[in-house]
Amino acid sequence: MANLLILFPLAMAALALGVPSNRWRPWLLPAGCAVQVGLSLWAMGAVECSALGGWLALDPLGRVFLGFTSVFFFLCSLYIPGYLAHSAGQSNRWLCANLFVFLAMMTLVILSHHLGLMWVAMEATTLATAPLLYFHRTSRALEATWKYLVICSVGIALALLGSFFLAYSALHGGLKTTLLFDELVRHAEQLSPTWLRAGFVLLLVGYGTKMGLAPMHTWLPDAHGEAPAPVSALLSGALLPSAFLAILRVFHICQASRHGAFAQEILLVMGLLSMAFAAVFVVRQRDFKRLLAYSSVEHMGILIAGIGLGGQAVYGALLHVLTHGFTKGMLFLSAGNIHQVYGSKSTDVVRGVMRRLPLSGAMFLVGFLAITGSPPFGPFVSEVTIASAALSRGHYLAGGLFLFLLCAVFIGMGTTVLAVVQGSPEDSAVESLKSNGRGDRFATGAPIVLLLAIVLLLGVYIPPPLNALLHKAADFLQVTP
Amino acid sequence: MVQVLDPLLIIALALNLVALGVSRIRGVINAVALQGILLGVFPLFMHDEIGARGIALVLVTIALKGFVIPWFLVRAMREADIRHEVTPVIGFVSSVLLGAVGTGLAMAFSSTLPLAGAHADLLLVPASLSTVWTGLLMLITRRKAITQVVGYLVLENGIFLFGLLLLQAMPALVELGVLLDLFTGVFVMGIIIYHINRQFDSISTEHLTELKE
Numbered sequence: 001m002a003n004l005l006i007l008f009p010l011a012m013a014a015l016a017l018g019v020p021s022n023r024w025r026p027w028l029l030p031a032g033c034a035v036q037v038g039l040s041l042w043a044m045g046a047v048e049c050s051a052l053g054g055w056l057a058l059d060p061l062g063r064v065f066l067g068f069t070s071v072f073f074f075l076c077s078l079y080i081p082g083y084l085a086h087s088a089g090q091s092n093r094w095l096c097a098n099l100f101v102f103l104a105m106m107t108l109v110i111l112s113h114h115l116g117l118m119w120v121a122m123e124a125t126t127l128a129t130a131p132l133l134y135f136h137r138t139s140r141a142l143e144a145t146w147k148y149l150v151i152c153s154v155g156i157a158l159a160l161l162g163s164f165f166l167a168y169s170a171l172h173g174g175l176k177t178t179l180l181f182d183e184l185v186r187h188a189e190q191l192s193p194t195w196l197r198a199g200f201v202l203l204l205v206g207y208g209t210k211m212g213l214a215p216m217h218t219w220l221p222d223a224h225g226e227a228p229a230p231v232s233a234l235l236s237g238a239l240l241p242s243a244f245l246a247i248l249r250v251f252h253i254c255q256a257s258r259h260g261a262f263a264q265e266i267l268l269v270m271g272l273l274s275m276a277f278a279a280v281f282v283v284r285q286r287d288f289k290r291l292l293a294y295s296s297v298e299h300m301g302i303l304i305a306g307i308g309l310g311g312q313a314v315y316g317a318l319l320h321v322l323t324h325g326f327t328k329g330m331l332f333l334s335a336g337n338i339h340q341v342y343g344s345k346s347t348d349v350v351r352g353v354m355r356r357l358p359l360s361g362a363m364f365l366v367g368f369l370a371i372t373g374s375p376p377f378g379p380f381v382s383e384v385t386i387a388s389a390a391l392s393r394g395h396y397l398a399g400g401l402f403l404f405l406l407c408a409v410f411i412g413m414g415t416t417v418l419a420v421v422q423g424s425p426e427d428s429a430v431e432s433l434k435s436n437g438r439g440d441r442f443a444t445g446a447p448i449v450l451l452l453a454i455v456l457l458l459g460v461y462i463p464p465p466l467n468a469l470l471h472k473a474a475d476f477l478q479v480t481p
Numbered sequence: 482m483v484q485v486l487d488p489l490l491i492i493a494l495a496l497n498l499v500a501l502g503v504s505r506i507r508g509v510i511n512a513v514a515l516q517g518i519l520l521g522v523f524p525l526f527m528h529d530e531i532g533a534r535g536i537a538l539v540l541v542t543i544a545l546k547g548f549v550i551p552w553f554l555v556r557a558m559r560e561a562d563i564r565h566e567v568t569p570v571i572g573f574v575s576s577v578l579l580g581a582v583g584t585g586l587a588m589a590f591s592s593t594l595p596l597a598g599a600h601a602d603l604l605l606v607p608a609s610l611s612t613v614w615t616g617l618l619m620l621i622t623r624r625k626a627i628t629q630v631v632g633y634l635v636l637e638n639g640i641f642l643f644g645l646l647l648l649q650a651m652p653a654l655v656e657l658g659v660l661l662d663l664f665t666g667v668f669v670m671g672i673i674i675y676h677i678n679r680q681f682d683s684i685s686t687e688h689l690t691e692l693k694e
Contacts, residue, residue: 115654116651116653116654146626150620150629150633153633154617154633154636157637157640160640161639161640161643163654164640164643164647167650167651167654168597168643168647171646171647171650171651172595172596172597179651179654192595194593194594194595195594195595198594
C-alpha cells in the first residue's frame, strides 16, 4: 500500500515520457493525480499502512500531510492543461514527467520514517523541481534555477550533517542500530543531549533552507517569481510544507527527550524573524509574483512560530498548512492568468486587471484578503488560533509581535495588489491585449474557483473528520513520555 | 589507529588552507582531489576489520572524489573556456586567515562535545567541522560558478569526515547519503554550468544579478 503511493506516480512519470502528443500529455496530470487522491484516502482509511520493515509508515502527522498534498496537487493539476495550451509550441514532456516524480518524492518525504530515507527523499525533491523552474528557458529562469540548486544543496548538505549528529547522539546514548523515528522517539531520553541539540539546530537550518525560512530564504522569491505559475503554486503550497514536516519530525524527537523547550525557543525566534523579513520585503514590491513568494516566507514563519508557541497553536499551525496552501494556490494560479495575458509581472505594466480579466482579478483580490487573514476565509481561523494560543499561554511579547507583523504584511501587500487590480489598463497594454484577444477562460478559471470554495469552507466550517485528524496529529506531536 | 589517522587528518586540514590560498583553479581542483583520495583511505584505518562493503566504499570514494569529479570539473573548465584565475571576493591572505581562525574555533568547539570512548582521542570532529567551514567560506567568497562547485565538494568532504564516526554502526547512512548526493549534485550543476556558459558567454555568477533586490 505505502509502496504503491510512491510507485504509482513514478509509473505515471514514465508514461508521460512515453506519450508522444504534446497536446494530450498534460491531461495525464489530472488523471494521475485523481487516482493518487483515491490511493491516499484509501491509505488514510487503513488501520495501519507501512512497508519496508517500518521505513515507510503513515502516522497521524503523515495523514494530514498526505491528504493535503494529494488533494492540493490534484486541484493544481486541473489548471495545468489550460495553462500549457498557451505555450503550445514548447515540449512539455519533461515538465509533466518531473511533476509526477516531484509528487512521488514528496509522498516519500511524508511516508518515510527513517532519518536517512527522509533525507534522500528531500534531496530528490530538489532535483525533481530544478528542471521545472527552468521551463521558460530565459536567462532569469536560469539564474533562479542556479540559485535554487546551490542554496538548497548547501541546505541539504547541512541537513545531512545534522542527521549524522542525531545519529551520533543515538550511538553515544547506546542505541546502536536504529534511525527509525518511532524508535528514536521511544528511546529519546537516552539520546545524548549535546549532540541532539546541535543536530536539531543543523537540521533546522538545513531543512529550513528548503522551507524558505529567513535568512536562508534568498532562493525563494527568485524561484517562485520565475517558475511557471502552477509550479510556483505547488512549490509554495506543498513543497515548503513537506520541509516543515521534516522539521516537525526532528522537533518530535526533541520534545520526547525533554528538550522541547529549547527547540521551541529557537523555532519561535526563527518564525518571527521570517515574518519580519517578509514584512520588510513586501513593501514597495513591484513584481506581483515575488510579492506572493515573500508572503510564503511570512507564512512559513507563521507555521514555525506556531510550533514554537505550543499548545493549541500546534493545531493552528497544522490547520494553517492547509489553509495557506489552498489560498496560495489560488493566488499563484490567478497571478499566472494575469501574467499570461499581460506578458509582465511588474505593477508598472499590469493595471486594471479587474476590467480586463474580471474573474482572475477578483480571485486575486479575494485571495489577497484571505491570505492576509481576513474573515471569513480559512487562514483567518488558523491565524487566530495561533494568536490566541500565544496570548493564553502567556507569550505576550511574541503574540503582540505576531499580530503586528500580520498587520504590516497586510498593508504592504495591499498597496501592490490594489494597484494591480484597480485602475484602467495602460494604453499600450490595452493594444497588446486586443491583439492578444484573450480573457478569462474556463480551463484556467474553474480550478481557482474550486480552491476558493475550499478556502471559504475551511473558514466557516471544518468537517469533523478533518478536525479529528488535525487534533490527533497535534496530540501526537506533543506527547511527552 | 590514532597514530596513523591524526597525521592524515592534519594533511587534510592543510589541504583546506591550500585550497583557500591557491590562485589557479586547477590548483584548487588538485588540492580538493588529493583531499578526496586521502578521505577515501580513512575507512581502512578506522577499524581493525573491514569487510567487502568497506572496501567497496573505499574504492568508490577514491574513484569519485579523487578522479571522476575532478576530471569532470577540468573538462567543464576546458569546454566552457573558463579563465584559470580564481576570482575571490576577499583576498587570498584573508581567505587563508579566515580558514585558520575557523580551524581554531572548530578545535575549541569540539572539545565541548562529548565523544564515545573509542573516538575520544581523535581529531576527526574538529577536522570535520573546520572542513565544513572551509567549504562554506569558498562557496560564499568565490565568484565563479566552478569554484563554488569546488567549495561544495569541500563541504561534502567535511561531512564525510564526520560520517566516519558512524561508519561501523550505521554504514548505510554514510554510504547512501554522501555518494549519491555528490554524484547527482555535481552532475546537475555541471549541466547547468554548461547552460550558463551558453547563455551569458561567461561563467561568472556575477552576471547572475538580474534578480537582485
